[in-house]
Amino acid sequence: MRYTLRQLEIFVAIARTGNVSRAAEVVALSQSAASTALAELERQFDCQLFDRNGKLLKLNALGKTLLPIASSLLTQAGEIEQLLAGKSALGDLSVGATLTIGNYLAIMIISEFMQNHLDCHIALQVKNTQAILQQVAGYELDLGLIEGSCHHPELQAETWIEDELVVFCAPSHPLATLSAVTVDELLAATWILREQGSGTRETFDQALRHHLPELKIRLELEHTEAIKRAVESGLGIGCISRLAVRDAFKRGSLVEIKTPMLDLRRQFMFVWHKNRYQTPAMIAFLDYCRTLTANLKRSDEILLTATINPPV
Secondary structure (H helix, E strand, O other): OOOOHHHHHHHHHHHHHOEHHHHHHHOOOOHHHHHHHHHHHHHHOOOOOEEEEOOEEEEOHHHHHHHHHHHHHHHHHHHHHHHHOOOOOOOEEEEEEOHHHHHHHHHHHHHHHHHHOOOOEEEEEEOOHHHHHHHHHOOOOOEEEEOOOOOOOOEEEEEEEEEEEEEEEOOOOHHHHOOOOOHHHHHHOEEEEEOOOOHHHHHHHHHOOOOHHHOEEEEEEOOHHHHHHHHHOOOOEEEEEHHHHHHHHHHOOOEEEOOOOOOOEEEEEEEEEOOOOOOHHHHHHHHHHHHHOOOOOEHHHOOOOOOOOOOO
């Protein structure tokens, strides 16, 4: 062959970082060595894989076509290396989870999965929906677990389990004692919400799409635990996944506000790149997640086997 796996590894690193110096750090080479390897790959085939703009490199059409093929080939080469070394055929897995899933489900799921697959290493990143989708689309993650919609043309999405948001307040809040509230009462209240770009905020905005300009939003926070504490302190009312507040409801530190007029349902979903090779680890992990929720209707019915303290 006229190319090497090392050349493809450097190409993929540059494609993901958009910069030779950062890519060189990823593959543990000097900047000049990484630049030379890319130049040699392009020279061998008399082609150009990137559009140059100073130090920034952007994939051109040929580079975009090559990236998924090269990524898959490198993944399979890694599997061969692990197999020949006598290690687990599952290999490694990089997973991205949105904040509700990441903080309340993914850690437990990954922990149990790895107990059954001791040689499998999983790297987890927890970010909002848009960030996870971008990383999956850019081949930085093998798999995404998201709580928002996915409209990216290069990504495959599969429904996992239904989730539901719930409006809540502190026990001392005036709305806490009402059996149900009106839309006008919700519009008169002060809100503590997730940030734009999160799946939770997307679902909330869709449910109140006809009244968004009238909402009194006091705080926008990235973490559900921070929202819960702000609401507990009396700063306003909130709306996050029922999964995230079920323990607080049991303790009585937070109270559900009944909103039958709002559709706050959504789906947790798996997403992966349509062109990504599905490794044994990815297949096994997806099957485990599906089995875990096979007979359940909603995310808050999932029983956690370990206590997890999400970050604030």
